[in-house]
Amino acid sequence: MxxxxxxxxxxxxxxxxxxxxxxxxxxxxxxxxxxxxxxxxxxxxxxxxxxxxxxxxxxxxxxxxxxxxxxxxxxxxxxxxxxxxxxxxxxxxxxxxxxxxxxxxxxxxxxxxxxxxxxxxxxxxxxxxGFRKVEEFCFVWKKPSQFFSTRASLVYRALNWFQKSNRDLFDRYATMSLPVTNRFGVVNYGPILAFYGLYAYPNDFYHFPELDAIIVF
CATH class of the missing domain: 3.40.630.30 (Gcn5-related N-acetyltransferase (GNAT))
Known part of the structure; x- marks a missing residue:
């Protein structure tokens, strides 16, 4: 039984x-x-x-x-x-x-x-x-140093997940942002993106005030 x-x-x-x-x-x-x-x-x-x-x-x-x-x-x-x-x-x-x-x-x-x-x-x-396998792609930027050399005048700082003001900032950007692709994108993806920010890439989220953006880098 x-x-x-x-x-x-x-x-x-x-x-x-x-x-x-x-x-x-x-x-x-x-x-x-x-x-x-x-x-x-x-x-x-x-x-x-x-x-x-x-x-x-x-x-x-x-x-x-x-x-x-x-x-x-x-x-x-x-x-x-x-x-x-x-x-x-x-x-x-x-x-x-x-x-x-x-x-x-x-x-x-x-x-x-x-x-x-x-x-x-x-x-x-x-x-x-009924699920079927679909190929997943990962894109890699081979020379990211070019970004910092050409944009050296921009001020940026790493996002601190343990500061509420930083989490509120992230929430605001995540709510406002558009999907990065029309092909397969997610609307209002912030809370799930935050999971990867906390566990997988805690030091790779940067706030660029002049660009009014948070960049995962």
């Missing part, structure tokens, strides 16, 4: 469940820690976890990121799937499948499409729901 687990979703404002989420992600998702993202005010209504619990322990999760996507010049409601994982001792029981089915059922009529960035070891998992 299969063991029953408790299902919860959208629990950002429930301290006990939220704390369980913070303890779950580093163990199931390569050390990812969402606590700072929450404490600095970037976990907002658009990010909704769908989670299974074994008593007071969170064991599996699929999160929804509700987005407004600009695709080939047209705007669509879309969902990015994120934070998909299960604790090692609970894997191979169909828990992620159960959560995926619930997410797709809830959003199928309200979203034009779903997408995600999958790790190499799970690429066989998502086609079961």
């Amino acid at each position: 299969q063991k029953e687990f408790t299902f919860h979703k959208n629990f950002r404002n429930q301290p006990r469940l939220r704390e369980n989420f913070f303890q779950f992600t580093p163990k199931a998702l390569y050390g990812a820690d969402f606590r700072l993202w929450y404490e600095l005010g970037f976990w907002r209504d658009f990010y909704i976890p769908y989670s299974l619990f074994d008593k007071n322990e969170m064991i599996s999760n699929v999160s929804v990121c509700e987005m407004r996507i600009l695709l080939n010049g047209e705007k669509f409601n879309a969902v990015q799937l994120a934070t998909v994982g299960t604790l090692p001792k609970f894997r191979n029981r169909g828990l992620s499948r159960r959560l995926m089915n619930q997410v797709l059922q809830d959003y199928d009529k309200h979203s034009a499409f779903f997408f995600l960035f999958g790790n190499e070891d799970v690429l066989d998992f998502y086609p079961k729901w």
Whole structure:
């Protein structure tokens, strides 16, 4: 007989469940820690976890990121799937499948499409729901020193994520900014961009007052 687990979703404002989420992600998702993202005010209504619990322990999760996507010049409601994982001792029981089915059922009529960035070891998992592989490109600037040599007169400073005034500044720019591409861009991407700013590129966001811009460099 299969063991029953408790299902919860959208629990950002429930301290006990939220704390369980913070303890779950580093163990199931390569050390990812969402606590700072929450404490600095970037976990907002658009990010909704769908989670299974074994008593007071969170064991599996699929999160929804509700987005407004600009695709080939047209705007669509879309969902990015994120934070998909299960604790090692609970894997191979169909828990992620159960959560995926619930997410797709809830959003199928309200979203034009779903997408995600999958790790190499799970690429066989998502086609079961009709996902297909799409090439991703990374662009590299080989001589960034040219920027500083030609624009040496511009004043700039690194963004400090731990200063509220800097976070408010980032929020203002992120709300005002346009997608960098009409081909596949996101409207109001700030809170997710802040996640990468906090964890992946904490020293690479610069404010240029004269340009009225924040540049990720």
